Amino acid sequence: MVPAGVGAIKVTVLGGAGGAGSYDDKPAGNGAPGTQVAAVIRVQPGQSITVVAGAGGKGGTTYGVPLVPKPERGGLGGSGDGAGGRGATVGLGGESGGGGGGGGASSLTIGNTWVRAGGGGGGGGDSYLSGNVVSAAVAAQFTADAPACATPAPGAVGVPHPNATDDGGGGGGGGGGYQGAAGAGGSYGLDGNKGNRIAESGGMGGSCTLSTAPNTISSPVASVPGAPTLFTWTDPSASGVDGSVTIEYVFQPIVTLACDKTALTDSANPQAVCTVTLSQPAPAAGLSVPFTLSAAN
Numbered sequence: 001m002v003p004a005g006v007g008a009i010k011v012t013v014l015g016g017a018g019g020a021g022s023y024d025d026k027p028a029g030n031g032a033p034g035t036q037v038a039a040v041i042r043v044q045p046g047q048s049i050t051v052v053a054g055a056g057g058k059g060g061t062t063y064g065v066p067l068v069p070k071p072e073r074g075g076l077g078g079s080g081d082g083a084g085g086r087g088a089t090v091g092l093g094g095e096s097g098g099g100g101g102g103g104g105a106s107s108l109t110i111g112n113t114w115v116r117a118g119g120g121g122g123g124g125g126d127s128y129l130s131g132n133v134v135s136a137a138v139a140a141q142f143t144a145d146a147p148a149c150a151t152p153a154p155g156a157v158g159v160p161h162p163n164a165t166d167d168g169g170g171g172g173g174g175g176g177g178y179q180g181a182a183g184a185g186g187s188y189g190l191d192g193n194k195g196n197r198i199a200e201s202g203g204m205g206g207s208c209t210l211s212t213a214p215n216t217i218s219s220p221v222a223s224v225p226g227a228p229t230l231f232t233w234t235d236p237s238a239s240g241v242d243g244s245v246t247i248e249y250v251f252q253p254i255v256t257l258a259c260d261k262t263a264l265t266d267s268a269n270p271q272a273v274c275t276v277t278l279s280q281p282a283p284a285a286g287l288s289v290p291f292t293l294s295a296a297n
Contacts, residue, residue, distance in 0.1 A: 029123030054080025080104020118205025181206025
């Protein structure tokens with residue numbers, strides 16, 4: 001809840017990172033870090049603030065863990081306000097690596113105003129005969145004042161091969177985002193006598209803001225400051241770091257207006273002396289105080 005005396009909040013919302021893909025004989029795809037959205041929101045004391053921090057996607061698993069059945073080798077997507085998509089399993093005909101899960105989206109809500117930071121895509125899994133997997137793209141997909149920002153959407157799951165008996169790496173899961181702007185799932189790989197196809201990494205989840213009165217948003221900035229989830233020669237592969245939401249209160253003076261009504265008379269052009277008082281000194285640049293007097297008064 002917004003404390004007394006607070007007129008604005010500075011927020012930093014960071015989505016969860018995608019997990020790395022797993023391997024067969026060479027490095028798999030790295031997962032992308034989550035997007036970070038920073039903004040200043042005008043607030044009123046007593047308003048409720050709701051935050052959700054997205055979790056990082058889990059890393060893919062390969063044949064190095066015999067107790068893990070092949071259909072479960074795609075990394076789980078991270079939870080969030082727009083969950084990450086699960087990485088695709090490997091084809092059942094071989095021992096390729098599963099895709100990493102996408103990161104979950106993080107969000108902050110106050111009134112009908114939203115700030116949402118998309119999760120990073122998961123890395124694709126490696127196949128023995130295919131080339132090196134391209135890591136998940138690290139680029140913020142951001143839209144200010146998006147009408148759909150209030151509706152979370154999960155990232156797409158990694159696309160498995162339609163023929164489950166073929167060998168190949170699993171595609172990475174997409175990062176969580178909002179309606180119409182969630183991360184795409186990476187497609188499957190293929191390894192064997194039917195050709196060699198490189199698995200794809202998942203896409204970045206969309207980030208957005210939605211500003212409505214009285215909680216207007218100033219100067220939202222989106223970036224991708226985190227480091228990718230690097231592929232490691234471990235099984236399962238490395239998971240993405242969790243997202244976060246931070247809030248800094250901006251205290252502003254309380255303005256009081258008092259007028260000497262006894263000076264008014266029922267005559268033309270009456271005047272009264274009014275005094276504006278602040279509860280604390282105004283900022284160095286001054287403080288603008290909007291004032292409207294209705295015609296009825």
